[in-house]
Amino acid sequence: MNKELKVMEPKQYDDEIDLYELIEILVRHKWSIVLTTILCTMLSLGGALYVRSKTPNYLMKSILIQQEDYGLKGVNKINIDTILLQDKNVKRILEIEPIKAEYLENTPKEKQNIASERKFLQEIITISKNDKNPKEISIKIEILADENSSKDIINTYIDILREQDNLADVIKKEKALKSETLEKTRLEVENIQSEILTIFTKDRDIRALKPEERMEYIASKYPDLNLRKSEQEKYYNTYVNELIRLDSLNDKIDSIKETTDIYFLKGQSKAKLILVVGIVMGLFLGIIVAFLKEFIDGYERRYKK
CATH class of the missing domain: 1.10.287 (Helix Hairpins)
Incomplete structure (x- = not known):
């Protein structure tokens, strides 16, 4: 019985992973790990820079709509949800030349119509209400051509809102x-x-x-x-x-009060995440390459024998 145990013990040790041996493998192939990590890092850096360049920035402005009819008949309700549903308002905003040029450049000629114009503006204009105060409205505009044209969109939008207000x-x-x-x-x-x-x-x-x-x-x-x-x-x-x-x-005639100036808002990109993932993946692939090379070297040594 003791002889059988003594025979089995070497087999058990053969199946165990030698940590020192793994470290030696990584050290021997350290330059493969470094080069693979650098390569993946460079690729991810390029991807991160590309994503960052394509990440839009915005201009924002907050307004407060405090409208009452004061018991008077015929007072229009200011409705922010219907601005871009009216063709005349879409045409008016697209009178801003740089924005019109962006629309024409990004829309095939055969698809240029009032529906595509409306969709184009809806994609770059975001109107949101404050959950705590529904009367507070934020207007967010994606910067396409330049900041001045985006400011013109915000100012035009507010002018259209004011024209809805016929209290005066x-x-x-x-x-x-x-x-x-x-x-x-x-x-x-x-x-x-x-x-x-x-x-x-x-x-x-x-x-x-x-x-x-x-x-x-x-x-x-x-x-x-x-x-x-x-x-x-x-x-x-x-x-x-x-x-x-x-x-x-x-x-009290001015029902629309501008609560903030127009300010710049940087778009949130995934550039940092892409770079970090690239570095981690590079390190992981480098380790795999190191073990793969060790396996090939071992196989070649056995084959030569």
């Missing part, structure tokens, strides 16, 4: 109507006052009354006239207050 026109129209009605009411009040003055001069009974009793006398003897007077004075005061309210809205 509605206020102006409403003020004109209220002013006209107020003038008619004022004239009616003056006519009623003239009628009351006429009563004062013709009705002898009223002359004997004290000043504070005269209006009570008119209210009881001429109820229709008194009712007309109360109604018209009420209308007059209502229209005056409404005009004051409309005037106060002038400070």
